[in-house]
Amino acid sequence: MMPNTRLGKRSPFGALVGPETTRPGVIMATGPQGDPQAVSTSCGRSVSTCINVPRRLGSAPSVCLSLVNILSPMMLCCSRTAPQEVDMDELMAAMVLSSLSCSPPQETQNKSNETPLMDAGAIELSDSGSSGYWSVDPRSPAPSSPTDEAGGGSATPPDEGLDMELDQVLFEEPAPRKRRVSMTRRWRSDGGQMVRWRSDGGLTVGGAYHRDVGEQWLQQHSAPCRLVFLDSVIPSAASGGALTAVCLIFRRIRSEAKKCRKVYGIEHRELWCTACRWKKACQRFLD
DNA sequence: AATGCCGGGCG
DNA sequence: CGCCCGGCATT
Ligand SMILES: [Zn+2]
Numbered sequence: 205m206m207p208n209t210r211l212g213k214r215s216p217f218g219a220l221v222g223p224e225t226t227r228p229g230v231i232m233a234t235g236p237q238g239d240p241q242a243v244s245t246s247c248g249r250s251v252s253t254c255i256n257v258p259r260r261l262g263s264a265p266s267v268c269l270s271l272v273n274i275l276s277p278m279m280l281c282c283s284r285t286a287p288q289e290v291d292m293d294e295l296m297a298a299m300v301l302s303s304l305s306c307s308p309p310q311e312t313q314n315k316s317n318e319t320p321l322m323d324a325g326a327i328e329l330s331d332s333g334s335s336g337y338w339s340v341d342p343r344s345p346a347p348s349s350p351t352d353e354a355g356g357g358s359a360t361p362p363d364e365g366l367d368m369e370l371d372q373v374l375f376e377e378p379a380p381r382k383r384r385v386s387m388t389r390r391w392r393s394d395g396g397q398m399v400r401w402r403s404d405g406g407l408t409v410g411g412a413y414h415r416d417v418g419e420q421w422l423q424q425h426s427a428p429c430r431l432v433f434l435d436s437v438i439p440s441a442a443s444g445g446a447l448t449a450v451c452l453i454f455r456r457i458r459s460e461a462k463k464c465r466k467v468y469g470i471e472h473r474e475l476w477c478t479a480c481r482w483k484k485a486c487q488r489f490l491d
Numbered sequence: 492a493a494t495g496c497c498g499g500g501c502g
Numbered sequence: 503c504g505c506c507c508g509g510c511a512t513t
Contacts, residue, residue, distance in 0.1 A: 458495065458512050465494065482505060483496055494513075500506085 459491040 463486040464476035473481060477488035 463495065470493095478504090480495085483507065485496055492513100495511090497509095497511105499508085502503100502505095 461489050461491050463489050 464480035465486075467489070468475040477486055479485055479487040
């Protein structure tokens, strides 16, 4: 009695993205163009230019913390999609933007001048339990296209936009001084995602528009990232105030809704919906 | 530690 | 297929 769908084996999209989403299967760095050249929408299994990650480590992606604050190019990873199944699981994209001072526009080209990080050479974060395997492209963050108007620009850009729970992350500021986030351009990940930050603080990711991307949001949707993509600069920038870089990542986030298990308790497993009983995605308390 | 649930595995 | 569970990302 219920709009039951099939449980057992359902489509990859049954519930958002596959688990692999979280774990970067492969990562690759894109050139300044930010084009998914080497990685097409569906990189079968092994992508040439991609770097395969030993998918054995506990949790590479969540290395989080406030570690790096690099500003360099950017990297993203690609997904391994089944040739037929359009599921674009495991994939994450990261992008960041650098900041600049708010007032004098004289920071034109001081990119990695500030942060004393080991430059583009991928920062190996202190692996504490997990390690981040990211590949970085030692290249300068050259904004590809002309500055994008984040302000009075267009409305929401048309995008393929798969609506999944992609998220983004942010980073802290490198320099002790007060820096503001700048607007970024757009960036597209392997999945065709397009990230765009607008002056109103909103963020457009693959078609989905996230309004109110403040520190809080960034907070909960944060993840590790280290590459920064410098881009256009827009003073009226974003929200929060002190973030300098933002990193986008496609990962799964746990919905807040309580599911059978938590609602009825383990001792009442019989009340759970079948899905829950089978450790599948709950079908009673949808998100 | 507790949850949520994908992918498998078994009958 | 119904039913379970290992394993693991999150929280
Ligand atoms: Zn349920």
